Amino acid sequence: MKPTRNRAQGRLIILRLIISLAVLVLSGRLWQLQMVDGETYRVLADQNRFREVDVAAPRGVIYDRNGQILARNQPSFTVVVVPADLPEDRVDQEPGAVTAAVIDRLLELLARPQDAAPVQPTPTPAAISQSDAALGGPAVPIMAIPDRQPWIRPRAEIEQAIQDGQLGGAYRPVTVATHIKAPTAFLVAEDAVNLPGVELVLEPIRDYPSGALTSHIIGYMGHVPESELAAYTARGYSQNDQVGLTGLEATYEEELHGKDGLQTIEVDVNGRKIRTVGEPEPASPGNNLMLTLDLNLQRAATEALQDALDGSQGFTKATQGVVVALNPRDGAVLALVSLPSYDNNLFAKGVTTEAWHALTSDPDRPLFNHAIGGVYPPGSIFKIIVAAAGLQENVLTTRTRLGDGFDGNNDGIIWLPNESYPWDRTKDQAFYSWIHKYGYGHGFVTIRDALAVSDDIFFYQLGGGYLDKFHGLGSEAIGYYAREFGLGQTTGIELPGESRGLVPDPKWKRLNWAENWLTGDTYNMSIGQGFVLATPLQMANATAAVANRGFVYQPQLVDHVTDAEGNVVRTFEPILIREAPVDPDNLDTVREGMYGAVNWPNGTAPRAQLPGIAVAGKTGTAEYFRDEDNDNQADRDEKGNLPTHAWFTAFAPYVDPEIVVTVFIANGGEGSTAAVPVAARILQTYFQLDVPAQTAETPTAPGD
Template sequence: MFVQSEKTQGISNRIYTLQLFFLVMSLVLILQCFNLQMINYRHYNDLSLHNYLKATSIMPSRGKIVDRNGHLLVENKVNFSAKVTKKNRPLIESILKEKTHSDLVPLSHKTTIKIKENSELADKVDILSTRQRKYYDSKEMFSVIGYGSFYGQEFKPALGIEKYYDDILKGQPGYDLLKVSARGSLEKTGKSIPPVNGATVTLTIDRDLQKFVHKTLRVSKGAVVVMNPNNGEVLALVSQPSLDSNQIPNMYQNNNPLLKKNQPEFNRVISGLISPGSTIKPIIALSALENNVIKRSYRIQDHGHYVVANHVFHDWVPKGHGIVDLEKAIMVSCDTYFYILAKKMGINLISNAFSEFGLGQKTGIDLPNESSGLVPTPEWKQFNRGASWYVGDTIITTIGQGALLSTPIQLACVTALISNEGFYYVPHLLKGTTDISGHQHQPSHIKKVIRDYDPKHYELIKRSMKKVISDPNGTGHYYFRNRSYSVAGKTGTTQITSHHSQRADAPIPLHLENHSLFIGYAPVDHPQVIVVTIVENSELSAATVSRKILDFYFKHMVNNDEIKL
């Protein structure tokens, strides 16, 4: 018979005890589950429904905007105001030392601190804080910066850099995780994600040049763009009329009539479609040479008019310019010469040249609402106007009139293509960004190249544009006398209506006056700057404005003379 040893018996006792322990614990667990799920189900279910976690947003600080030299253009401000009641009105009036009839009065930063640091005052006065986007040089910078407004904690950009680079400026919101009790009270859980503040945006704009251009372009409607042809950086961009970025939200609230008059929110530099006039004659001349339509020596006898199909097309000089070659045709802006080129080239070759130089397409500038412009063709006219294309259409298109439409920023790119002899950089306003960690990012410059043209043809066109300014007979010579730098340019005039049909002594209404245009670059041999100016209804000569801008540029930005604005 087998008998257990004492050691084996001890092990059996331990196993029995362990089994008994697990059995008891299992019974307790089963009873507790029964209690939670069956007996007290409703109680704990109510608790779970009335206690939950809530994530609240922590809004980031919107990024600053500075000019190329670090001058502050836009930042954030906090405004304080006091809530006025019948009970605390005498107290608030004694603090402000003036009578108030409003339910909400603004407080200075000093007064706000005074109230908050005095517990007796703080208990009686409710102080409200609101966020504000503060714009400096706000009217001068409006065409570039645009504007936006805070609605509660959310900022809504409306125009300009504020809108285009909103994703960079706005940052990323953070979150606080709070516990909401059955009674609705909030308890911190200690868990949160901090916000990431927006990056600082550095612009290519030079603040002092921008302010000078705005001051110089004192017209009802007009536009100026100043650009570096060597990298596409926009140094100044002004559209008139302008608005004060700080005042626009209030203007909308008060339905201010200035918002409708002359479309001040409309940016003429990038969206203003205008016939480019004679400023595009260098493109026509270059294309005619490149496509062997004419030789460099081709000349005509200009009698002041050109007849096609019994229709007379007049030159801007009634008696004509006499014998005119290509160089002189650009220098004196001879319409008749280009009428003849139009007949020789045909609209297909002409429209192809315009398209190749960027007309009829967006430049890609970093601002919202850019227009494409229009390069008319026979197909376009048939589709949009239900009419055939005639030789007369080709003739007026060749001198930048008719249905041909461009923007000032497109003309800046055309000027860059000529000065650089076949390439340009996409115009841009962003010089770089700096995040909250101090990391800097600079965008690359995008280079656009057209097909190779004969360098000798570029040389001829550029020499002709130089003579527009330097030769006493040049159309721009009068405006650029006694300067210290070399300039190549082209003047232009856009005719709104025919003046031949009006009496000589009859006054022309302002809105029917011609538009004045100027494109140019300087210095001639090593271009540093491009200026494009458009003055609608000829309140002022575009060449006069451009001369003042170039004088300022070379005096203060190149020679670093003291600036007095």
């Protein structure tokens, strides 16, 4: 028995030694975990329990001069999955089974049908959005395009993104769906207990209440362009941030963007927020823009211009037009309309393929701002610059009489000798005045009358001279004054995409056409034809310089900037580009001629007359080349006439001008009949006149 007892005692000792060793190992391990690595594990535990999350800064709001909202923020729901918060599979489950179940449940909720998405009109070719109609504006949808539907990531991409996240960056959210409807968002929120690791994120997106009325001014936002990602990253942006891409949204990105905040939150086992820990770093909202724009005037200008397009009787139906209204005292932009337009709300959630195709395939280019980017021959409204130049250069006086009749005929035609064969009068080239089609000319007139009746022959002679009868300005002087009034260069308005236009000269023609400059080129240039090109904004600014007696201001859309509390943080003073080198007395003569165009018996713009308000203006009808049948010949109507753009530029009141209005209608016909009534309606709105302005039925003299 004794050997058996000894063996049992030996085994017991060994067991005690093993137990003691195990306790020693466990104690050592416990000591290591608590004393040596305790701080490390506490940090890891806190990382699971506490998280730092960004607090998005609200983007600044944009207002018109009267406080009406033009751009604001509205909530949008996004669904994300945090890979680290997804539950682990049980031992008896296939790998990934729990994650698959969560994804299945989430996609089932997202796929449940909701109310049909509202339909928004696409601006093709000149529609005004439904958001404009809500503000009292017109709604003229041409075709309907569905609103952006919620985007849901394909299942395979969700699973791959989660797997990638679990390998690194497990706390980085994986976007599953964006722009989901509120009812769907509520379903996801209510079923949170069955969706561990799924979060509902409220993100702001841009909303444009004025829609197509102001889209060319306000612009729209989108993701950071790949080509500019490095520059934006250096400024603190992330790849997924939204930035202004066009319009004021782009120009004033730094002012509007704001600075994101930061907060530490405690989460439960499913990754859901329990509470905020510590003092959060609040987000700094972006600053607000207060514009010089008058939304009511913008609406009136849009309606008047759209009515003119709809009723146009030009070469073919007009589909493009511009209105620019400025304050000549400081360059403030009161209205800036480019038709056709587009609804920038289409871009707020990411433009659909259908909408993008409709916008980019439209031949009238609704995305293009014709007011600042379109360049056109200015026609007879350019004569105000030539007249000012002629007076300042002492080429003529207020008593000088030029025009039709040097050849003994008052027929609206002037014959210019061929420069290669000046002795052979059979080779003379005819230059016509617009009134020639009525069978007579204007005869000899002074500069005031020439402006009032828009006498082309007078300005041919003023610009290019005529035989030995009169020595004209010449192309160099005309070009100099055109540039001094702001043509051939950008105005500096706070919008991207502005064109410089073209003020040609002999060198330009040699380089681009390999031809010499001829007197005929100067004749054409003198009436705003030939190679001269200008934007409607440039011509409005030149008119403002005449109205204010020589001050060329930079057009401005932003009056001041405020912070979120309404405190003014930045003001914009008028920017004087230059003083035009023309004496005020000479500009007064030009102004008198413009007054005559509206108010004298033979003026070309009597439809611009307003009761109690003295209006001065200048009409223009600019021929242009078009070859739509691709026969390498200029298109002409049945009477042999070239297509024409309609122009009218005006200011009022005459004595102390408050507003300049420039109207351009591409392919609109004559300025006196197409553009003048548009300006009259706009001025009537501005001066709050109850009595209608002159209508199209008002008897008038023939006009340019």
